[in-house]
Amino acid sequence: MPSESFVASRLTSGNRLFPTVVEVTDSAVIRRRRTLFSRSEESIHLQRIASVRIETGLIWSDLIIESTGGSDPITSHGHHKADAVRIRDLVTAAQTAHLPAATEAGPSRACPFCAETIKLTARVCRFCNREV
Ligand SMILES: [Zn+2]
Known part of the structure; x- marks a missing residue:
């Protein structure tokens, strides 16, 4: 599966200059943020993702990606709803593909x-x- 990147809308707060990028690879979900002075990157391995929640407001959707390991969830706001749904679908599909068949x-x-x-x-x- 090629990785796909989703860029938060520049119209939302915190994303004007450097919008957050959420990338879904075949092994992890990565959230990249940068400011003028720093870059940060958080990732959760696909197999450790407990849930992908989408909270949709009037226009934009927020993503809350929770891990099973007890580490902080990855949150990203200001995504197009279609992107948020796509991210969730990619994660679900990747997890299903990796999991052994139901016994x-x-x-x-x-x-x-x-x-x-x-x-x-x-x-x-x-x-x-x-x-x-
Ligand atoms: Zn009984």
Whole structure:
């Protein structure tokens, strides 16, 4: 997957001179910001992204990319809504592509007490909590 970059709108606050750039590569989401005096770069590996939230205002969308590692989320505001959705879709698609196929639930049986389906190897029913 080639990386794609999304530039926040210069019409939004904080983005006038040097708009924030959010780049989605095949391994990470990177947020690049710069000011007159500094450059900063934050990234979260795709496999560590817990969620991509989009908060859409009247015109622009904010992105909140949360990681599973407990580090600070990447936030970027002032994106076109279509860009924000695209970023989320790219992340979701990349994560799905990397994840192993959903595994089968394994052998199961019916609980003799409540008849719910439980794992064959279960010793305690997860529905009625009785030993089986
Ligand atoms: Zn049961």
